[in-house]
Amino acid sequence: MTTIEQAPPIGRSLPPSGAPRVAGVARPALRRAKDHLVAYGLLFPAMAVFTVFFFIPAAYLVYISFFHWGVLSSATQFVGLENFRRLFAQPLFFRSIATSGYYTLVMIPATVLLSLGVALVLREAVTARRGGVWRAAVFLPHVTPVVATSIIWVWIFNPQFGLANFVLKSVGLPALGWLSTTQWALPAVMIDSLWHSLGLYVIIFLAGLANVPRELVEVARLDGAKRGRIFRRVIWPLLSPTTFFVVILATVNSWQAFSQIYAMTGGPHGGAGGPAFSTTTDALLVYQTAFTFDHFSLASTMALVLFAIILLLTLVQKWISNKVVFYR
Amino acid sequence: MARVELHDIVKAYGNQRVVDGIDLVIEEGRFVVLLGPSGCGKTTTLRMIAGLEQVTAGEMYFDGRLMNHEPPERRGVGMVFQNYALYPHMTVADNLSFGLESQRGRGSRRKARAQVRARVLEIARLLEIDHVLDHRPKELSGGQRQRAALGRALVRDPDVFLLDEPLSNLDANLREKMRMELSRLHDELPVTTVYVTHDQGEALTLADQLVVMHEGKICQAGQPGDVYAKPGTAFVAGFLGSPGMNLWELRGPLWGEAAAAGGVHLSGEAWGDHVGGGASVVVGIRPEHLKLLPEGGPWPARVECRVDVVENLGSHVLVHAKLHGAGQRSLVAKLETSAGLRRGDRVAFSAHAEHVHLFDARTGARITERVARDRTSVDV
Ligand SMILES: Nc1ncnc2c1ncn2[C@@H]1O[C@H](COP(=O)(O)OP(=O)(O)OP(=O)(O)O)[C@@H](O)[C@H]1O
Ligand SMILES: [Mg+2]
Secondary structure, rough: OOOOOOOOOOOOOOOOOOOOOOOOOOOOOOHHHHHHHHHHHHHHHHHHHHHHHHHHHHHHHHOOEEEEOOOOOOEEOOOOOOHHHHHHHOOHHHHHHHHHHHHHHHHHHHHHHHHHHHHHHHHHHHHHHHHHHHHHHHHHHHOOOOOHHEEEEEEOOOOOOOOHHHHHHHHHOOOOOOOOOOHHHHHHHHHHHHHHHHHHHHHHHHHHHHHOOHHHHHHHOOOOOOOHHHHHHHHHHHHHHHHHHHHHHHHHHOOOOOHHHHHHHHHHOOOOEEEOOOOOOOOHHHHHHHHOOHHHHHHHHHHHHHHHHHHHHHHHHHHHHHHHHOOO | OOOOOEEEEEEEEOEEEEEEEEEEEEEOOEEEEEEOOOOHHHHHHHHHHHHOOOEEEEEEEEEEEEOOOOOOOHHEEEEOOOOOOOOOOOHHHHHHHHHHHHHHOOOHHHHHHHHHHHHHHHHHOOOOHHHHHHOOOOOOHHHHHHHHHHHHHHHHOOEEEEEEEOOOOHHHHHHHHHHHHHHHHHHHHHOOOEEEEEHHHHHHHHOOOEEEEOOEEEEEOOOOOHHHHOOOOOHHHHHOOOOEEEEEOOOOOOOOOOOEOOEEEEEEEHOOOOOOOOOEEEEEEOHHHEEEEEOOOOOEEEEEEEEEEEEEOOOOOOEEEEEEEEEOOOEEEEOOOOOOOOOOEEEEEEOHHHHHHHEOOOOEEEEEOHHHHHHHHHHH
16 A cells, blocks of 8 residues: 655745755764864964964063063062153154054045056056056056165155156156155155055956946947946946055054154164154154154053054944945 | 838958848837847847947938937937846836936926936826836846836837847746737837847747848748748748757659659659759658558658657647668657657658659759649649
């Protein structure tokens, strides 16, 4: 005799979504442990490097912010918030924050506009035969040592013999004091920094542009949109994650800018950050406090505040980005 | 609406001519389907009509206006891409209104905006996507995305409507449904339409005019029924139909009233006397025109073979068989029932004379039936 098996009700006949379950066989705990071991094993080298060169120094920095501490003096003394009190009592500290802020606020839009513009031009050139050469040319400054090229820029900005003033004069503009005036010293550094970092951001934007589907631009053309409108309404929104990334990167790099300022405004001969502290950014002040004035704990406190500022800026940007950045 | 004319259109990449001299006139309001195998230049042709690719040579006219150097935004074409190309960051409503706002002239802003809104709603209702107007494309189903793409192309009232395999991303059921909807849509909005596909079901059902392409050239253009019934070349014969026409080459010289080669026998009635010169020909018979016949008896065309595979597809049965004689020639027959056929059975199929197609073996061109017809009428 045959029995008619009842069909499982619809919806039960399929195993629940996800991994198929094998009844009665638990995943051997041993194997899971082995998986974990492998995972941690693979992570270990990176974690080790991070721990030794990042986490420990960072933690130590926080630690000495609350002590009176010197490289040579073995006597460390807990001083509580004394370093913070002294820091906030220094007008130069606030001035350096303002200088860094000014520098960063100019650098972000300048970086975005310039690198996006160059990327857009280069993208057209990619189809042309020499596209690769141009891309390499734009990227080249980024791989040169900052200090070395900054010295060239010092020459360019030389008030009497420099190329910058020569160009200004030849188009009928007045020559500028560049590195020797408080007004133009920081802009001179900005120009050097832009030149140096442009290639990196151009490459990032080129990658972002390559991710904008070609058909969307074509369909917008068929829709009758002009170039400007296509850029504004189609390319720019789709590029927003890239732009956001560039903004974050530019913020961090600008707020931490050091080498080019140090090299252009004084270098090894001292007096970096001048004239009259006009180029003394946060990062430079940290360096000088530690290595010129030997006040390590105060410098650590300053670095801590610097870190807090960058973190805050990034969070604010992230918060803004949630409203304006479109992720596909 | 526009009348589209292509005169000897060529597109070359380097020295490779991917579209190689296309002549085509599309009357106002017609639905033309470009059909052909992958890589035959269908998309390229469509993109040239849209202005997204420059033509290398030849002339293109819309309503008698030369279009060769007109940019896409000034051609008045709407296009649906294979992957829809909806703006992912805009809602469906914004996707539809983008084009309208792009070309909006001066005048009262508020009034213009109200007009845009009304037009968007009208098209959305027509396509039954009015309830998802404020959704982003990724929140839509495949069919809704497809409709949104159609809507975006139609909302501006294009003179020419271009579709590049618009249904290929849909599942089989939805594809059939959308195929009917497209047909209905074209009845309601009779815009000059060029539709690219490599699905012959779509091509045969949708087209007013079917254009079969192969290697950058047009093989045949005409009403779908005619193209199917009288394929102009051996390629079209083999490409159209599922499965395509059986084609066997009979090598010359072939003489006389009847011809037999490698299991294929043709009587004078099917054969005619037009190849008396002895050139090789290609004989073609559609699978559905092959009938199982007992041996002997009168036969205009007879094919002897050995059954290889019998496929039962529910509504019909496909019999795959190997022809007798040398070579690896094979046959597919579409029967209503399997008639008890099994692998290894020796059988003979026959076909009526009017279902036997002859093609020139060298050029692939159809050999007209005039001679054969005349002869048949004389015999009867
Ligand atoms: N930009 C290009 N550069 C070089 N060759 C191209 C280019 N675009 C297309 N081709 C070539 O042109 C030929 C025709 O391409 P096309 O896209 O028109 O084919 P299709 O008929 O649409 O095929 P499918 O059915 O696969 O979409 C192909 O061989 C393709 O490789
Ligand atoms: Mg294609």
